[in-house]
Amino acid sequence: MSLTRTLLAGAALTAFGAGAALADPALIYDLGGKFDKSFNEAGYMGAQRWTEETGGTYRELEMQSEAQREQALRRLAESGSNPIVMVGFAFGDVLNSVAADYPDTRFAIIDMVVEQPNVQSIVFTEEEGSYLAGVMAGMASESGTAGFIGGMEIPLIQKFQCGFAQGFKAAQPEGTVLVNYTGNTPAAWNDPVRGGELARAQISQGADVIYAAAGGTGIGVLQAAADENILSIGVDSNQNHLHPGQVLTSMVKRVDNAVYEAFSAGTELEPGVRVMNLEAGGVDVAIDEANAELVTDEMQAAVDEARAGIVSGEIQVHDFMTDNSCPAS
Template structure:
């Protein structure tokens, strides 16, 4: 029989030597980390003391995608930065990545020092309502909030909605007045009701000024990926250009970057969305349909700070300045004074309720 000790001795020796090798690596790592820790400890340290003690505090939770999307989330962030500048508020934020983190973030803010808690995006609708009921002394806001008929909105919640179809109507009219081929295109991101609002308004606005024209409609897909697929966006845009479209409106997140590339390649025009997207393709952006998320965030923070906060659903259309289109020195070459006048007349008609813009 084999004596166990004769097998063990070399085995354990080898184990020990390889462990000591790893130990050496680990010690090295530890030394580096400690050194780095000391270095950073010397540099840091002032961040905590900057906070004001009695400032009005806002906790903001971003939509999926987080900061740096050049659109929705960044607009909300701009609103906060302006509020810090003008109103002297303090703010903190979270960028949730997963379903349960939205509620967790709202809860952490509500249970902490925040006076106003903001959820950016329709995904927050249920979470905001739920957490707000548990923290009645705190104020809550939800951008793009969805609700069904009969839903009860707690009194400490304001749900902010935008009439995207109204802004889209105006850029549709601009497209109809500027187009030379009589054919324009629309590139949607995900094929869902929210994006159908953009399409419906755009189409209605175009047809109002150009009843004989044609609107080409294409969607990038049925998954969330449809909002971040520039390759697909370019493909769809080129297809529409080949069918005669000379102006393309996109409502497709970063998929739209492909649309911009297509209009640059073929020397056509594009219409941006959410924020002013002029910088993405200078010389090829006819205008942008803007959604004033920053204004909404700023106004809500101001109201909450001043004590004029009112719960309920606020719907921001053209009349309230919630949606708009960009008109400045970059696009006055296309949007002539006559066109501008015509579009502004439409704006007035919509604001006064004489034109009913379809949302689907």
């Protein structure tokens, strides 16, 4: 069983408990919470898999505010955790300054590149998995209008948006993708009420498939879509089961694998940039018993063809972060 300590506002990180091995790894979740049914929870599942397979223990912290990031990293490093894995790009600036003070500690950060000799930066090709989701949405949409609802309006999430739009228009060249973002602060990741409001607004404009890339906020998007009897697309974790028969698919981002493999590497974690793309199984669309009836043979064949095309290089999916533009918009 993991050694779990939740970081509360103003709390010191001294209560890790006696007896923990000095080389215990640690996992820090981003704002939105461990059980967001999306990004953070995928990290948790990877840590749990490592524990179940190895019998090891790990430490974990849930962030309650931006101000706690540096304190959390320093206290974990000083207490001997190694490696320390961070779920989320927002740790980037803090890690860049903290890592140099603990050269014997290995760090891993997901969704951000930090160029330090003891840091592994794990990035995903979200645009590739989102392209596959877009192809499925384009084939499923009867109105020719799909929706995209993001969390924070930042380039990382615009990668999802752009790949989705490109895939959707590959299936429906004259189609339309409506786009909304929840906000410009970290609160955007954990506002399911606002997510539901944005979904209903897009539905009123004709959207009959909506892709949510918004962390915990996406739960409200999926709920609103189910209530209005349209299709939705989940993200990060497999969310098909949340509304069986109404979630067309989920663009899974294997944060669980990233955490599991970082924990498995332990103090031998290799620094540098690690790219988890479609070919490496870092991203994909989820098809299982919860959405199987929605996926026609024709749709499956189109997804398989698109996947093969992306891996071979025949299909070039635009990465928004290369030039901050989206040709498919």
